[in-house]
């Protein structure tokens with residue numbers, strides 16, 4: 544009897560797990576489509592202004608760094624709780640925009656390069672060594 548109940552429970556958990564996986568995969572696909580939509584909107588914005596001529600890899604990388612500086616400026620000399628979320632949002636959007644433009648310049652798939660890098664990072668920071676610590680991988 545217990546064996547039958549255990550088998551039934553395992554089937555139930557397995558089915559629930561599969562349903563959760565499908566939901567997560569769908570959410571993931573929606574997000575990746577969103578990135579492609581953003582890239583298209585950025586290209587249209589840039590093309591309408593003939594700005595692609597200025598968007599070489601060096602200047603896009605500089606723009607990412609400058610916008611990241613503007614993001615940091617929102618926190619400068621403040622308690623993080625006092626930083627203006629609207630200004631943070633604006634600067635973060637600038638960072639994302641130039642990062643996506645740079646990826647496009649090299650014809651890189653944002654999804655692929657981020658997930659490839661995450662896979663490399665997972666190897667550097669195995670959960671059993673990195674969980675709960677901010678140490679760099681070479682100090683784990």
Ligand SMILES: [Mg+2]
Nearest residue numbers: 610613634637
């Ligand atoms: Mg800015």
